[in-house]
Amino acid sequence: MSEQHVALYVTGSIAVYKSLTLTRLLVKSGASVRVVMTKAATDFVTPLSFQVLSKNAVATDMFAGTNVKAVDHVELADWTDLAVVAPASANLIGKLANGIADDMASLTLMATTAPKLVVPAMNQHMLDSAAMKRNLATLSEDGVKIMAPATGFLAEGYTGRGRMPEPQAIMNMITDLTPHNTPLTGKRVIVTAGGTRERIDPVRFITNxxxxxxxxxxxxxxxxxxxxxxxxxAPTKLTPPTGVKLVSVRSTEDLAKAVTTAFKTSDILVMAAAVADFKPVNSVDQKIKKSADNDHLTLELTKTPDILKDVAKLKRPGQMTIGFAAETQNLLDNANQKLTSKQLDLLVANDVSKPGVGFNGDTNQVTILQPDHAPIKTALADKQTIAQQVVDQISQRVQREG
Known part of the structure; x- marks a missing residue:
């Protein structure tokens, strides 16, 4: 963390005391730390405590005008290499997700272009509310890292989810987010996404x-x-992540061609796309009309290409292939069969019949399978958190295999 500029945002929560320890850990790691506190946070801990530990003045007022040669919130935003919100209250999370900037913390975060880490801390009921789930999903889609809250004894006197993780755990995640070489640095990675579409006629298609x-x-x-x-x-309503090359496809055949071409010069393939398994034998170029004497329409379907199976034939030493398996029954049996038959290095399986898991939602729960490892079952979490856990396993496998 030497010479890294970390802006620590502290909001109103009983967990503020942990942020004092986090400040100490950041300073000990060599980071330069500047703290921003909301008014509610100052009701729990005084700014002086953070000032003493960080060796920097604490920002609390967007109209303070402490720097006569600069605009305070923009100067701090430009100074920042990493912004950490810990603890992150429901109030500040809502502001960030909806573009509200009405105090020093939200205003400065709005102006910050550096990576952001948000560490929610609140009662489990608040954490599980529909509004909080929407706001966290929005932040994830905007590229903000969300650290999953811990489970334990809450301030309300009972055990539940929503505790702020321990400072060392947060510090570990901050270290991971700080620019440095990782096992994946420079690796050429293909990721597929979305559901492919197989045309019936110009206005209808088969998809998922x-x-x-x-x-x-x-x-x-x-x-x-x-x-x-x-x-x-394949077609989605999502905005591609910044810095990622986007190749748009529609059908499974389009996807197969794009993957086959890109795989020749790639190191890792992650097949997260939901591929249509069948397509119409005949796709017509005019809309199929209903007629008075025909109440039924029969579609003859044929299999689409098995992209992962075909790619396995092209795989050279050092390349990795990762598949996904969406199942509704016999999850492990079906997933292990796919892992073996398609010669995969890793497979991510989920039971999409369960509530909150899989298609068209903001959360997921998966089991990660590898040929030489015991299955790893994740908890139900937002998809960005699941992505972090999946990529952790891919990264570790890359490191093991050199």
């Missing part, structure tokens, strides 16, 4: 419920760890 959010989250995570990422995407 994939939103593309999981693939986009993985592309964003790969890029943040220094990989050179190509995102091959």
């Amino acid at each position: 419920d994939s939103s593309g959010k999981m693939g986009y989250a993985i592309a964003r995570e790969m890029q943040s760890r220094g990989a050179v990422v190509t995102l091959i995407s």
